[in-house]
Amino acid sequence: MRIALVGCGAVTQAVYVPLLSRRRDLFEVSAVCDLSRTLADAVGDRLGAARRYTALEEMLADGGFDAVVMLASGSHGEAVRQAMTAGYAVLCEKPLALTRAEVAALPEGRLMVGYMKQYDPAVRRAEKLLAELGGPEAIRSVEVVVLHPSGESQLAFANLTQARDVDPGLLASLRAAERELVSRALGEPAPEPVRNLYGVSLGSICHDLSLLRRFTGSPTEISYVDTWGPAPGSIEISGPLPVRGRFGIRWHYLEDYPAYRETVAVHHDHGSLELVFPAPYLMNAPTTLTVVSGGEGGESRTHWRDVTEAFEVQLAAFHAFVNDGEPPFTDAGGALEDIVTAQRIAARYAVQQGLPVGGEAA
Structure with a gap:
C-alpha cells in the first residue's frame, strides 16, 4: 500500500x-x-x-x-x-x-x-481475560498512575534530526491558531491552568481514556479533578465508570524521573489485572500483564509479556482497515468521546477552582 x-x-x-x-x-x-x-x-x-x-x-x-x-x-x-x-x-x-x-x-x-496502547498484545490479553470474568459488570475500579519524564530525556537515544529552517512567523501563526481552537473548546477567558490541563488530557492522558473505552466505555461523569506543582505538574482525576465501579488517574510530570512508567490496574470481583507499560518510544519493549487471583486459600500471580511492538500491530491494522475493511479500534466517534471527556475534565476543574470556562466545555 x-x-x-x-x-x-x-x-x-x-x-x-x-x-x-x-x-x-x-x-x-x-x-x-x-x-x-x-x-x-x-x-x-x-x-x-x-x-x-x-x-x-x-x-x-x-x-x-x-x-x-x-x-x-x-x-x-x-x-x-x-x-x-x-x-x-x-x-x-x-x-x-x-x-x-x-x-x-x-x-x-x-x-x-x-492509540497504539489499544493494540498492545498485553492489553488485548487483558481484554480477553476481563470478558471471561464478566466484563465491565465485574470491575470494582480502574487505577492509573503515570510517571512522565521530559520528552527530551525519553528521546535522547534517538539522535533526532532537528528542524531549524521553519519561518518563525509561520510557527507563531500556527501557535495562535492552536490557541484559538482551545479557546473554542474552553472559552476565550479560560486561564492557563485550565488550558494546560486540557492539553495534558488530550496529549497524554487520552491514552488512558482510550483504555477505559476498551475496558468499560468512556466515563460519562467526572467527579473530581485537582492539579498541583509547577505546570504541567501533577493531575488527579476520578469519577464513576459507566457500568459499575470507579476510576482514578494520577498523572505526574517529573522532569528528571529516570524512566517513563505507566501502570493501569483493573480490580475486579475475583482479583486484579495489572498492566505496566514501558517508555512508548522503545521499540519492542514488552508491556507486563500481571494476573492476580485467589486459589487454595492463597494468592496467585502470573506474569505475561510479549515483545510484539504495539505501533507495528497498529500499522498492520491500518493496512487491514484500508484493504480488507477491518474496522479500527478507534474511529472519529471514539476520538470524539475522548475530546468530550477531556472537556469534562477541564470543566470540572474550572468549577471546583472558581475559574471561568465556556465554549464547548460549558
Missing part, C-alpha cells in the same frame, strides 16, 4: 521510520511532508521517498498514494479533513482534534485514529 507521511518530527523519526523500514511487505512510502524541508529530506532519505513537500495542499494535489499517515503535532482536524475530502484513507495520531466542531466537519470516509 502506497502511503504519504505528514509530519517528520520526533515520533516519526523514532518510531515510524524504523517500523516502516522493516514492513516494506505492507507499505511503500511514496511522499513525505513537513514544514521543515530539512526534516522532510531526512525522513525521505531514510524511507526512500523521492517526493518531499513542505505544503500539505501541494502533496494532496499531486497524489500518487493510497493513504495518508498524519503524524504532525497539535490538532489534526483540518489536515485530516483535507486528506479525506481528497479521497484518501487516513491514519491519524492522537489527538484527532482539539474541538468537537473539527470532528463534526469531517466528511464521510476511511479514518482510523492511532
